[in-house]
Amino acid sequence: MKILVLGGTVFLGRAVARQARDAGHEVVCAARGESGEPVEGVAFVRVDRDRPDGLDALDGTFDAVVDVGRRPSHVRHAATSLRGRAGHFTFVSSGSVYADAATPGQTVATAPVMAPAEPGFDDPSADAEAYGRCKVTCEQVVSGTFGTEASFICRAGLIVGPEDPTGRFDYWVRRHARGGEILAPGTPDERVQVVDVRDLAGWIVQAAERGLAGTFDGIGSPVTRREFHAALAEGAPSVHELTWIPQEFLAAREVAPWSGPRSLPVWLPLPEYAGFLTRDDGPSIAAGLRTRPLAETVADTRSGLRDEPHRIGLTEEEEAELLREWHAR
Numbered sequence: 001m002k003i004l005v006l007g008g009t010v011f012l013g014r015a016v017a018r019q020a021r022d023a024g025h026e027v028v029c030a031a032r033g034e035s036g037e038p039v040e041g042v043a044f045v046r047v048d049r050d051r052p053d054g055l056d057a058l059d060g061t062f063d064a065v066v067d068v069g070r071r072p073s074h075v076r077h078a079a080t081s082l083r084g085r086a087g088h089f090t091f092v093s094s095g096s097v098y099a100d101a102a103t104p105g106q107t108v109a110t111a112p113v114m115a116p117a118e119p120g121f122d123d124p125s126a127d128a129e130a131y132g133r134c135k136v137t138c139e140q141v142v143s144g145t146f147g148t149e150a151s152f153i154c155r156a157g158l159i160v161g162p163e164d165p166t167g168r169f170d171y172w173v174r175r176h177a178r179g180g181e182i183l184a185p186g187t188p189d190e191r192v193q194v195v196d197v198r199d200l201a202g203w204i205v206q207a208a209e210r211g212l213a214g215t216f217d218g219i220g221s222p223v224t225r226r227e228f229h230a231a232l233a234e235g236a237p238s239v240h241e242l243t244w245i246p247q248e249f250l251a252a253r254e255v256a257p258w259s260g261p262r263s264l265p266v267w268l269p270l271p272e273y274a275g276f277l278t279r280d281d282g283p284s285i286a287a288g289l290r291t292r293p294l295a296e297t298v299a300d301t302r303s304g305l306r307d308e309p310h311r312i313g314l315t316e317e318e319e320a321e322l323l324r325e326w327h328a329r
């Protein structure tokens, strides 16, 4: 097959291109070439989707397209210009489209989505809601242009694994590799849900091959935080000990959830986000998604880590201070 990846220079897009190439497909990646490099062995077409003529360099036909875009203008332009020239369109959407982040165990069939972005609104980076609403618009544009029978809307959950540019999962892999007393947020029985980038990419390639259509969550199975940390500890070189600290204590000391400086990544306040990382993966498994053991994702992430300065999460000093305060309470 001839597969066009709109993107393909970072993380998921690169993983899709790599797996499509390895499966023997002819792969074309199209991007500006600013965020990173495409993998070897694929064609690269330089395009700038901010420009009205930005996709003119993409001529010919494609059996399938994969788009990781977030701006409605980009996705509208791509879907319109590729209509009639591509047989199948995968749009990589996000779990951020859901209106209700609090109810655990939801599926695509049961969960309402947010309203689309206002017409003309095109800034998914404004805030989390804008991002979700722009993704809703993009989904509607793709399904409306390619038809529900030729579009695969893949609502990705938290994507982790090698080459992750966000540093969220890396924080935990690095932290466990360092060992010692580790501050674990929340309680051991809370649940968390991630998907390995390679599993998601493999499913997206398979969807193109099979012509899978419809809307699905691209998610792994939920695990407890106890299991999450056990997988992180597997194969870590140092001994470690977890100290669980409840969210009230952390919030009172201005530890941020999810990401950013002075944060505990992949941790979200409850009960507001009790449904965000606890979705039901049954329908996606039934549609062909296969996920590897978390410990394998951890091991491969660890071996791909580069020696980079601290970017997100707690610094060693911040974590030590919080642990001191916790024990002294």
Ligand SMILES: NC(=O)c1ccc[n+]([C@@H]2O[C@H](COP(=O)([O-])OP(=O)(O)OC[C@H]3O[C@@H](n4cnc5c(N)ncnc54)[C@H](OP(=O)(O)O)[C@@H]3O)[C@@H](O)[C@H]2O)c1
Residues within 6 Å of the ligand: 006, 007, 008, 009, 010, 011, 012, 013, 014, 030, 031, 032, 033, 034, 035, 036, 047, 048, 049, 050, 067, 068, 069, 070, 092, 093, 094, 095, 155, 156, 157, 158, 159, 160, 166
């Ligand atoms: N990470 C997560 O946990 C997570 C969770 C849920 C959903 N998602 C979704 O999953 C997808 C992740 O995709 P990804 O990992 O490949 O990263 P990404 O950061 O979404 O990649 C964007 C791609 O688009 C290209 N691009 C950006 N602006 C462009 C422009 N003006 N013209 C042409 N190309 C442009 C970039 O390359 P250049 O900059 O080189 O042009 C890059 O290849 C996204 O759809 C994201 O919304 C991610």
